[in-house]
Amino acid sequence: xxxxxxxxxxxxxxxxxxxxxxxxxxxxxxxxxxxxxxxxxxxxxxxxxxxxxxxxxxxxxxxxxxxxxxxxxxxxxxxxxxxxxxxxxxxxxxxxxxxxxxxxxxxxxxxxxxxxxxxxxxxxxxxxxxxxxxxxxxxxxxxxxxxxxxxxxxxxxxxxxxxxxxxxxxxxxxxxxxxxxxxxxxxxxxxxxxxxxxxxxxxxxxxxxxxxxxxxxxxxxxxxxxxxxxxxxxxxxxxxxxxxxxxxxxxxxxxxxxxxxxxxxxxxxxxxxxxxxxxxxxxxxxxxxxxxxxxxxxxxxxxxxxxxxxxxxxxxxxxxxxxxxxxxxxxxxxxxxxxxxxxxxxxxxxxxxxxxxxxxxxxxxxxxxxxxxxxxxxxxxxxxxxxxxxxxxxxxxxxxxxxxxxxxxxxxxxxx
Amino acid sequence: xxxxxxxxxxxxxxxxxxxxxxxxxxxxxxxxxxxxxxxxxxxxxxxxxxxxxxxxxxxxxxxxxxxxxxxxxxxxxxxxxxxxxxxxxxxxxxxxxxxxxxxxxxxxxxxxxxxxxxxxxxxxxxxxxxxxxxxxxxxxxxxxxxxxxxxxxxxxxxxxxxxxxxxxxxxxxxxxxxxxxxxxxxxxxxxxxxxxxxxxxxxxxxxxxxxxxxxxxxxxxxxxxxxxxxxxxxxxxxxxxxxxxxxxxxxxxxxxxxxxxxxxxxxxxxxxxxxxxxxxxxxxxxxxxxxxxxxxxxxxxxxxxxxxxxxxxxxxxxxxxxxxxxxxxxxxxxxxxxxxxxxxxxxxxxxxxxxxxxxxxxxxxxxxxxxxxxxxxxxxxxxxxxxxxxxxxxxxxxxxxxxxxxxxxxxxxxxx
Numbered sequence: 103x104x105x106x107x108x109x110x111x112x113x114x115x116x117x118x119x120x121x122x123x124x125x126x127x128x129x130x131x132x133x134x135x136x137x138x139x140x141x142x143x144x145x146x147x148x149x150x151x152x153x154x155x156x157x158x159x160x161x162x163x164x165x166x167x168x169x170x171x172x173x174x175x176x177x178x179x180x181x182x183x184x185x186x187x188x189x190x191x192x193x194x195x196x197x198x199x200x201x202x203x204x205x206x207x208x209x210x211x212x213x214x215x216x217x218x219x220x221x222x223x224x225x226x227x228x229x230x231x232x233x234x235x236x237x238x239x240x241x242x243x244x245x246x247x248x249x250x251x252x253x254x255x256x257x258x259x260x261x262x263x264x265x266x267x268x269x270x271x272x273x274x275x276x277x278x279x280x281x282x283x284x285x286x287x288x289x290x291x292x293x294x295x296x297x298x299x300x301x302x303x304x305x306x307x308x309x310x311x312x313x314x315x316x317x318x319x320x321x322x323x324x325x326x327x328x329x330x331x332x333x334x335x336x337x338x339x340x341x342x343x344x345x346x347x348x349x350x351x352x353x354x355x356x357x358x359x360x361x362x363x364x365x366x367x368x369x370x371x372x373x374x375x376x377x378x379x380x381x382x383x384x385x386x387x388x389x390x391x392x393x394x395x396x397x398x399x400x401x402x403x404x405x406x407x408x409x410x411x412x413x414x415x416x417x418x419x420x421x422x423x424x425x426x427x428x429x430x431x432x433x434x435x436x437x438x439x440x441x442x443x444x445x446x447x448x449x450x451x452x453x454x455x456x457x458x459x460x461x462x463x464x465x466x467x468x469x470x471x472x473x474x475x476x477x478x479x480x481x482x483x484x485x486x487x488x489x490x491x492x493x494x495x496x497x498x499x500x501x502x503x504x505x506x507x508x509x510x511x512x513x514x515x516x517x518x
Numbered sequence: 519x520x521x522x523x524x525x526x527x528x529x530x531x532x533x534x535x536x537x538x539x540x541x542x543x544x545x546x547x548x549x550x551x552x553x554x555x556x557x558x559x560x561x562x563x564x565x566x567x568x569x570x571x572x573x574x575x576x577x578x579x580x581x582x583x584x585x586x587x588x589x590x591x592x593x594x595x596x597x598x599x600x601x602x603x604x605x606x607x608x609x610x611x612x613x614x615x616x617x618x619x620x621x622x623x624x625x626x627x628x629x630x631x632x633x634x635x636x637x638x639x640x641x642x643x644x645x646x647x648x649x650x651x652x653x654x655x656x657x658x659x660x661x662x663x664x665x666x667x668x669x670x671x672x673x674x675x676x677x678x679x680x681x682x683x684x685x686x687x688x689x690x691x692x693x694x695x696x697x698x699x700x701x702x703x704x705x706x707x708x709x710x711x712x713x714x715x716x717x718x719x720x721x722x723x724x725x726x727x728x729x730x731x732x733x734x735x736x737x738x739x740x741x742x743x744x745x746x747x748x749x750x751x752x753x754x755x756x757x758x759x760x761x762x763x764x765x766x767x768x769x770x771x772x773x774x775x776x777x778x779x780x781x782x783x784x785x786x787x788x789x790x791x792x793x794x795x796x797x798x799x800x801x802x803x804x805x806x807x808x809x810x811x812x813x814x815x816x817x818x819x820x821x822x823x824x825x826x827x828x829x830x831x832x833x834x835x836x837x838x839x840x841x842x843x844x845x846x847x848x849x850x851x852x853x854x855x856x857x858x859x860x861x862x863x864x865x866x867x868x869x870x871x872x873x874x875x876x877x878x879x880x881x882x883x884x885x886x887x888x889x890x891x892x893x894x895x896x897x898x899x900x901x902x903x904x905x906x907x908x909x910x911x912x913x914x915x916x917x918x919x920x921x922x923x924x925x926x927x928x929x930x931x932x933x934x
Contacts, residue, residue: 124923126916127627134628143548143549143639148545161887161889162655165659168659173917176917179915186636194642195650197641205643208642212548212551212552213595213598215548216555219555219631219634220555220559222626222856226610233620233621234613235573236606239578239609243580250587278898280900284898302749303745306722323873328744328745331718331720333718378878439641440638440641441902441903461794491606498589498598499594499598501592
C-alpha cells in the first residue's frame with residue numbers, strides 16, 4: 103500500500119519520506135511534541151502544590167500577554183510551550199492542586215490521562231459501530247464493568263443476557279450530566295406526548311417535571327432546553343426534616359394535584375448527592391410514586407455515584423432497579439479526566455426512538471442487522487470521542503479494590 | 519504548604535513522600551505511563567498505513583478477547599497497553615490512516631494532540647471565568663484568532679472594541695455542531711415565543727424552522743430536541759438547478775405562506791458544505807429573506823468552514839455579517855483533534871438569556887462585575903474541558919500560512 107504516485111496524501115500527512123511540505127502528523131514531530139508535553143506535565147505536577155490555587159489575575163490578563171492576532175508563520179513547538187508556562191499557568195485555577203477544595207473534586211489518574219492521550223491520537227469518530235467497532239465495544243464494555251462495580255441491575259447492562267438474547271438495557275458515555283438529563287427528558291417527553299395522543303407537540307403545555315429544590319440548576323435548564331413549560335417545571339421544597347432529600351409524600355401530593363388539574367406527570371429527577379447540601383433523594387420511594395403516574399425516573403448520581411462502588415455506600419442506590427435511567431460522572435470522583443458522564447437506561451429503544459437519525463451516508467450492514475449499538479442515537483450530537491478507553495484504562499489498571507480504597511480514604515478524610 | 523499533618527490529601531494524591539497507599543497521580547507514574555503511551559502512538563502512526571482501514575471483526579469481538587468483569591486487583595500499566603495493542607487496535611476503523619477516505623476528514627496534528635494532553639492533565643472545569651481564568655481567556659482568544667483567519671465581522675468577536683467598550687459578540691467551543699444548533703435554536707425559540715406574547719410555551723406549535731433538504735440530519739434532530747413541532751420543521755427541496763443549494767425564492771415563498779397561515783418563522787439553518795453533496799446555501803440571500811420575518815439565521819460550516827481561511831474560498835461566507843450565528847468544526851479540517859466545534863454569535867445576550875443559570879455555589883465577584891465571560895451560559899452543560907488550548911496551539915505553532923497550505927493541498931488533491 104501507498105506509494106508516492108498512488109497515494110500522495112499519505113506522504114503529505116505522515117511525512118514518511120523526504121517530501122517537502124507541511125507534515126502536521128509527522129511521527130517524529132508527534133513523538134517530540136508529546137514527550138515535551140509529558141515533561142511539562144511532570145514539572146507541573148511536581149510544582150502545583152506550591153502554586154496559589156486561585157490565580158491573582160484580572161479579567162483580560164491573557165490578552166495583554168499574548169499576541170492578539172494569529173501568526174502567519176510557523177514557530178517551533180517550544181514557543182507555544184514557553185507561552186503556556188509564562189502566560190497560561192499563572193492564570194490557572196489549579197484544580198489539580200492538592201490544596202483545591204472548591205466545588206466538587208475533579209479527580210484524575212495517570213491511567214486516565216494516558217487513555218485520553220491515545221484516544222486523541224487515534225482521533226476516531228465512533229458515531230456508528232462500523233465507524234469504529236473497537237471504540238463502540240470498549241465503551242459498552244467499560245460501562246458494563248462500571249455497572250457491575252455499582253451493582254446496577256442486569257437490566258441496565260449491554261451484555262448479552264445468555265440464552266434469552268440481548269436485553270434492552272444499555273449505556274453511553276456523554277460529556278455532561280446535563281446532556282444525560284436532556285436526552286432522557288426528551289425521550290420521556292415524546293413518550294408522554296404519544297400517551298396523551300397529542301397533535302404534534304401541542305400537548306407539551308400539559309407535561310410536568312419534578313425535582314427537589316436541592317437539585318442542580320442544570321436540571322431546570324435541561325427542562326427548558328427540551329421545551330417544557332417553565333410553569334410546569336416543579337421544584338419541590340425540602341427541609342431539615344428529610345435532610346434536604348425529596349419527601350415522597352409531598353411529591354405524591356403535588357403530582358396527584360397536577361393530574362387532578364389535567365396535567366401529565368412526565369419525569370422526575372432524583373439526586374444522589376446534591377451539589378449544595380449533599381442530600382440524597384430516596385430512590386425507591388420516588389420510583390414507587392412515579393410508577394403510579396407512569397412518569398420517567400432519572401437518578402442523577404453525578405458526584406456521589408462513584409461512592410456506590412463500595413458496598414457500605416451502595417444502599418443510596420436501593421430501588422434503582424425500578425427507575426428508568428441513571429447517570430454518574432467518573433470525571434468527578436472516579437479518577438477519569440473530563441469529560442466522562444455515564445448514562446444507563448433500562449430500555450435503549452425509548453432513547454433511540456427519540457434520538458435516532460438514519461441518513462443515507464451512515465447506512466451500513468452492521469447497523470441494519472440490529473446486532474450492534476450505534477451510540478450516536480443515544481446522545482445529542484453525531485461526532486463522539488473514544489471516551490471508553492480512558493474509563494476502561496482506569497478500571498483495568500487500578501482494579502476495584504484500589505478504587506474502593508480511594509473512595510474510602512476520601513470519605514475518612516471528610517470525617518476528620 | 520502541605521505537611522502530612524496539615525494536608526494528608528496532598529500525599530495521598532501525589533505521593534511526594536513515602537506514604538503507603540494508592541497514588542493515582544504520582545508524578546513518576548504519570549510520566550512513565552505517558553511516555554509509554556507516546557511511544558505507542560509513534561509506533562501506531564508508523565504502522566497505521568499498513569493496516570486495513572476497516573477491521574475484519576464481527577459484532578461482539580472485543581468481549582471475546584477481554585475479561586467480562588472488572589478486575590479486583592491492580593495490574594501494571596503494561597498489561598492495559600498490551601490489551602490495547604492486541605484487542606483494541608485490530609478492531610479499529612483507522613481514521614488516522616492516510617488511506618481513510620470515508621465520511622469527512624478528521625484531521626489532526628502534533629500540536630493539537632499536545633494541547634489536548636496538557637488540558638487532560640490539568641483537568642480543570644472552566645464553567646465560569648473564576649473557575650479557570652486562563653482556560654476562559656484562552657478559549658476567547660483562540661476563537662478571536664480563528665475569527666480573524668475566517669475574516670468574520672468584528673461583531674462576532676469577543677475582543678474589546680476599543681473606546682466603545684466590549685461588544686455583544688462572542689464565541690464558545692462546543693463538542694459538536696449539533697450542540698451549536700441546539701443552543702441557537704433554543705435561543706431563537708424563546709425569542710419568538712416572547713415576540714408573539716406566548717403564554718409559556720403554548721405558542722411553540724406556531725413556530726417554524728427551515729433548512730434545505732441537503733442539510734445534515736442532525737439539524738432536524740436538534741429541532742426535535744428543542745421541542746419544535748415535527749410538522750413545522752420544513753425541509754426545503756433542492757435540485758441541480760441550484761447545485762443543491764437552498765433557493766432563496768423558494769424559501770421566501772414557503773415562509774410567506776407560513777406567515778399567511780398564522781405561523782411564525784423562527785430559524786433558518788444555511789449550510790456551507792453539506793455532507794452528502796457539498797452544496798453551499800447562499801448565505802447573503804438567505805439572510806435577506808430571513809430579515810423580512812425576523813428569523814434567526816445560523817450558518818453550519820462544520821466541514822467547509824475551514825477552507826474559508828483561504829481568501830480564494832472566503833466568498834462562500836459572503837453575507838455572514840447579516841446572520842445571527844455561525845459554527846464550524848476545526849476537528850474536521852483544521853487539524854484539531856476531537857472535539858472542537860466553534861460557535862460565534864453576534865449577540866451573546868440572546869444565548870445567555872436562554873442558557874444562563876445562576877446557582878448560589880457559582881456566584882463570584884468576577885461574574886457579577888459583568889466584565890467576564892462565563893462560558894457555561896453558552897452551552898448545554900456546566901462542566902467543560904480546556905478545549906481552547908489545543909485550538910490555540912495549532913494556530914500558534916503552524917501559523918496561518920501553513921494552515922492555508924494544508925487546505926489548498928487537500929483541494930488540489932480533490933481536483934486530481
